[in-house]
Amino acid sequence: xxxxxxxALTSSSASASVPAQPASTIANPPSQQTQxxxxxxxxxxxxxxxxxxxxxxxxxxxxxxxxxxDAAAAAGTDKPLTPAELKKKAKAEKAxxxxxxxxxxxxxxxxxxxxxxxxxxxxxxxxxxxxxxAGGASQKGQKAAQPRRGSAPTGQTAADEPTKKEDKSVAVFxxxxxxxxxxxxxxxxxxxxxxxxxxxxxxxxxxxxxSSARCVATLLAFKRVIExxxxxxxxxxxxxxxxxxxxxxxxxxxxxxxxxxxxxxxRALKLAIASVDPSTPELSAKATLCExxxxxxREKITVADQVIAQSAAQKVQNGDVIVTFAGSSIVKQTLxxxxxxxxxxxVSIIDSRPLFEGKNLARALANAGLxxxxxxxxxxxxxxKDATKVFLGAHAMTSNGRLYSRVGTALVAMSAKExxxxxxxxxxxxxxxxxxxxxxxxxxxxVNEIADADELVxxxxxxxxxxxxxxxxxxxxxxxxxGKGASSAPKPDPSASLNPSxxxxxxxxxxxxxxxxxxxxxxxxxxYVDMVVTEMGSLPPSAVPIVHRMSTNL
Amino acid sequence: MATTTERTAAAGSKPxxxxxxxxxxxxxxxxxxxxxxAIEALVHVLTHSPSSTISETLDLLEKSTAHLKQSxxxxxxxxxxxxxxxxxxxxxxxxxxxxxxxxxxxxxxTHLLSxxxxxxxxxxxSRQKIAAFGRGFIRDGCTVLTNGGSRAVASLLQKxxxxxxxxxxxxxxxxxxxxxxxxxxxxxxxxxxxxxTVRALRAKGVPVSTIPESAVAYALGKADMVIVGAxxxxxxxxxxxxxxxxxxxLLAKAIGKPFYVVAESHKFVRLFPLGQYDLPxxxxxxxxxxxxxxxxxxxxxxxxxxDASGNKPIELPLSDSVDFTPPHLISALITDSGVLTPSAxxxxxxxxxx
Numbered sequence: 013x014x015x016x017x018x019x020a021l022t023s024s025s026a027s028a029s030v031p032a033q034p035a036s037t038i039a040n041p042p043s044q045q046t047q048x049x050x051x052x053x054x055x056x057x058x059x060x061x062x063x064x065x066x067x068x069x070x071x072x073x074x075x076x077x078x079x080x081x082d083a084a085a086a087a088g089t090d091k092p093l094t095p096a097e098l099k100k101k102a103k104a105e106k107a108x109x110x111x112x113x114x115x116x117x118x119x120x121x122x123x124x125x126x127x128x129x130x131x132x133x134x135x136x137x138x139x140x141x142x143x144x145x146a147g148g149a150s151q152k153g154q155k156a157a158q159p160r161r162g163s164a165p166t167g168q169t170a171a172d173e174p175t176k177k178e179d180k181s182v183a184v185f186x187x188x189x190x191x192x193x194x195x196x197x198x199x200x201x202x203x204x205x206x207x208x209x210x211x212x213x214x215x216x217x218x219x220x221x222x223s224s225a226r227c228v229a230t231l232l233a234f235k236r237v238i239e240x241x242x243x244x245x246x247x248x249x250x251x252x253x254x255x256x257x258x259x260x261x262x263x264x265x266x267x268x269x270x271x272x273x274x275x276x277x278x279r280a281l282k283l284a285i286a287s288v289d290p291s292t293p294e295l296s297a298k299a300t301l302c303e304x305x306x307x308x309x310r311e312k313i314t315v316a317d318q319v320i321a322q323s324a325a326q327k328v329q330n331g332d333v334i335v336t337f338a339g340s341s342i343v344k345q346t347l348x349x350x351x352x353x354x355x356x357x358x359v360s361i362i363d364s365r366p367l368f369e370g371k372n373l374a375r376a377l378a379n380a381g382l383x384x385x386x387x388x389x390x391x392x393x394x395x396x397k398d399a400t401k402v403f404l405g406a407h408a409m410t411s412n413g414r415l416y417s418r419v420g421t422a423l424v425a426m427s428a429k430e431x432x433x434x435x436x437x438x439x440x441x442x443x444x445x446x447x448x449x450x451x452x453x454x455x456x457x458x459v460n461e462i463a464d465a466d467e468l469v470x471x472x473x474x475x476x477x478x479x480x481x482x483x484x485x486x487x488x489x490x491x492x493x494x495g496k497g498a499s500s501a502p503k504p505d506p507s508a509s510l511n512p513s514x515x516x517x518x519x520x521x522x523x524x525x526x527x528x529x530x531x532x533x534x535x536x537x538x539x540y541v542d543m544v545v546t547e548m549g550s551l552p553p554s555a556v557p558i559v560h561r562m563s564t565n566l
Numbered sequence: 567m568a569t570t571t572e573r574t575a576a577a578g579s580k581p582x583x584x585x586x587x588x589x590x591x592x593x594x595x596x597x598x599x600x601x602x603x604a605i606e607a608l609v610h611v612l613t614h615s616p617s618s619t620i621s622e623t624l625d626l627l628e629k630s631t632a633h634l635k636q637s638x639x640x641x642x643x644x645x646x647x648x649x650x651x652x653x654x655x656x657x658x659x660x661x662x663x664x665x666x667x668x669x670x671x672x673x674x675x676t677h678l679l680s681x682x683x684x685x686x687x688x689x690x691x692s693r694q695k696i697a698a699f700g701r702g703f704i705r706d707g708c709t710v711l712t713n714g715g716s717r718a719v720a721s722l723l724q725k726x727x728x729x730x731x732x733x734x735x736x737x738x739x740x741x742x743x744x745x746x747x748x749x750x751x752x753x754x755x756x757x758x759x760x761x762x763t764v765r766a767l768r769a770k771g772v773p774v775s776t777i778p779e780s781a782v783a784y785a786l787g788k789a790d791m792v793i794v795g796a797x798x799x800x801x802x803x804x805x806x807x808x809x810x811x812x813x814x815x816l817l818a819k820a821i822g823k824p825f826y827v828v829a830e831s832h833k834f835v836r837l838f839p840l841g842q843y844d845l846p847x848x849x850x851x852x853x854x855x856x857x858x859x860x861x862x863x864x865x866x867x868x869x870x871x872x873d874a875s876g877n878k879p880i881e882l883p884l885s886d887s888v889d890f891t892p893p894h895l896i897s898a899l900i901t902d903s904g905v906l907t908p909s910a911x912x913x914x915x916x917x918x919x920x
Contacts, residue, residue, distance in 0.1 A: 327840065327844075401840075435841075438840040438841060440840075542802075542840060543802070543838055543840065548916070549801070549836070549916070549919070550801060550838040551801065551802075551912050551916075552801070552802040552803065552893070552909060552912055554909035554912065555909065555912035555913060555916065558912070558913045558916055559916060562916065
């Protein structure tokens with residue numbers, strides 16, 4: 013099994029360095045510290061195609077934003093407005109917006125009202141009438157008019173774009189489409205530190221991915237913020253630094269919603285800042301805070317991971333077949349620890365699109381000499397057939413004992429528990445207590461994260477070598493993708509697999525009645541989890557709130 | 567037991583033998599539980615050995631614990647006691663003040679020993695407490711199904727029987743499941759485990775019916791509840807108990823009868839078994855054999871009758887084998903710190919350990 017996997021992996025690793033490049037050039041990373049992080053480079057698992065896509069998108073998307081700031085500047089310099097005038101202007105804008113809304117409503121949701129709506133009141137000028145990736149990026153995630161819902165469309169509706177009006181957000185998850193993710197650093201506040209700016213883009217592009225890695229990276233960036241911070245005159249460090257940090261935090265959360273672990277770490281840091289004695293000299297206060305961050309990372313993540321790996325590895329026995337989902341760093345550490353202890357077992361990795369986090373895990377484990385089987389989530393029933401244990405990573409554990417993790421985790425846990433005609437397979441979750449939250453999750457709809465739906469669109473990566481056809485065959489541009497297209501199309505197109513042709517979904521935004529949903533997480537019910545391994549010991553999921561209470565009170 | 571004493575005799579250079587003490591304690595006092603015997607043995611170790619520093623004490627303790635655990639075929643119950651004692655020592659030593667690391671070691675030592683004894687006395691009283699908590703579960707006219715030789719269950723039932731001094735204030739009946747295994751192997755002529763309790767209950771005027779394990783499903787329809795004892799209560803709220811408890815739990819769940827566990831809180835073990843075969847003990851309950859294997863075994867037995875104990879790991883005799891009852895089968899645990907749901911066990915354990 014492992015053998016059949018290897019070629020695909022090596023090819024993916026070969027292409028890995030390519031896509032990572034553009035991302036980092038955009039990010040223009042001023043920071044070296046991220047290199048030492050336990051980062052799961054999910055980016056490297058991606059195909060070159062989507063990242064190229066992204067880079068061009070980023071470049072183009074910077075245009076409207078720049079134009080926007082220009083316009084704002086122009087408006088500012090036109091005439092100094094008095095407060096009364098400002099108020100008047102705001103009122104007029106509001107009225108105009110209402111009128112436009114009405115029009116849009118009359119036009120019946122499909123809303124061809126663009127032309128008639130007064131474009132002048134748009135806060136954002138129609139910089140890109142052309143329908144390209146940039147247009148898509150700026151539209152995506154916009155809270156466009158949705159006739160059924162009462163929520164008022166903002167002034168930024170794509171009303172001025174005559175091409176399409178349809179709301180591309182999936183209705184059930186409508187509340188999750190907040191503001192679109194930031195695409196550039198343009199428009200970020202001047203208070204935002206360069207390390208944080210870079211980190212924001214890395215988070216956004218999944219260069220820094222995974223709950224713990226994001227937490228560590230955030231803390232390290234904040235450490236640099238604190239190091240370069242000087243208290244302005246007239247305030248005290250404990251008061252001003254908190255607001256200074258919250259600028260950074262706001263910026264980070266516009267790049268990608270913060271993870272639970274980030275939230276917990278930030279809360280702890282803010283508490284530490286608040287408890288700094290105002291009479292302490294600034295230098296020593298900063299040193300204390302930096303030390304606090306280092307200790308936090310060491311205690312809550314680095315050492316915690318070691319402890320968890322040690323105790324979870326005890327549960328691995330000779331002859332086990334261990335199923336895991338996607339690429340959790342702590343599960344990787346656990347399996348490697350067990351392997352080092354001389355235990356003989358097989359690992360079956362279940363992975364899923366679009367992040368393919370399991371590929372790195374598969375490669376790391378295979379390199380370490382483990383027997384690895386890799387399959388995508390549609391092969392779950394096959395993979396679970398001879399499983400003896402399931403190890404899962406976590407994004408968070410909620411107070412009702414539920415596991416909040418990468419979408420697909422619930423499916424794996426459920427398959428293990430409800431395996432037909434077999435003994436049930438124990439499901440073990442490895443999770444640091446910093447990921448515990450006092451929130452409660454009943455389903456994966458209320459709280460979740462929606463990623464860019466375009467990630468789902470990208471054509472199959474080129475790693476598929478098996479489906480290649482005779483390169484001599486006549487080129488026929490069709491929209492089939494990868495090997496699948498090649499096998500199903502009567503006249504397969506070699507260029508489809510050589511240089512990826514646009515996938516059938518590439519212009520899904522123009523396609524009415526078509527919505528794409530790229531959800532990030534799901535919730536696994538507590539009954540599907542047997543055991544949670546934390547640095548404070550192994551617990552049943554019902555003990556999560558108790559441990560959370562204890563670890564936050566300490 | 568014979569093998570263990572032989573082993574320790576062989577290792578006789580030690581001035582004080584913890585294993586022998588442990589076994590002796592268990593034998594001499596029928597009311598003592600395994601964890602308490604272990605703690606008492608450890609206290610004996612401390613009194614007999616003149617340790618002068620904290621680290622020496624802890625080291626000695628650790629060594630004796632490891633030795634004890636290795637020499638006993640089923641260390642689950644025992645490890646609850648040793649872990650608890652160790653934990654207690656460490657917290658005592660960490661506490662600031664006269665008895666902390668800064669204080670006089672002799673004072674610390676005497677304090678430890680006296681508190682250790684106090685702990686043992688309290689643990690012995692816990693059975694009375696449990697009986698007081700659990701009495702309310704047994705009501706007039708109900709029928710209780712129970713098994714094994716748990717002293718906690720026995721004391722609970724007897725307490726219910728002689729309520730208010732009068733003869734059997736609560737009128738209840740007992741269906742006692744008697745194990746068939748222990749009858750013929752360990753004491754071929756002796757009575758099955760639990761027969762004593764049956765007699766005591768009958769003497770108190772409680773009607774008792776004894777059934778074999780195979781009749782549990784048949785008899786469960788007549789029972790209102792199941793009450794069992796436990797050897798150890800594990801972290802997820804499940805129990806490690808006498809072989810056969812798991813199947814009673816499954817049957818009770820299937821028929822919809824409440825399944826209560828009676829256990830002292832010192833039996834809570836820091837152990838998290840994922841299933842029946844994840845227990846840290848060697849027991850060969852399921853042993854596949856063909857005719858050849860049997861013949862070979864016989865030959866071996868005749869051959870090696872002279873040198874009894876080799877270097878083989880100690881195996882649990884079938885009569886002492888245990889199984890694991892998962893928490894979802896348990897309605898409640900009646901302990902000396904109150905009536906707990908299985909999920910509350912981990913909370914109790916965390917409280918002790920952190």
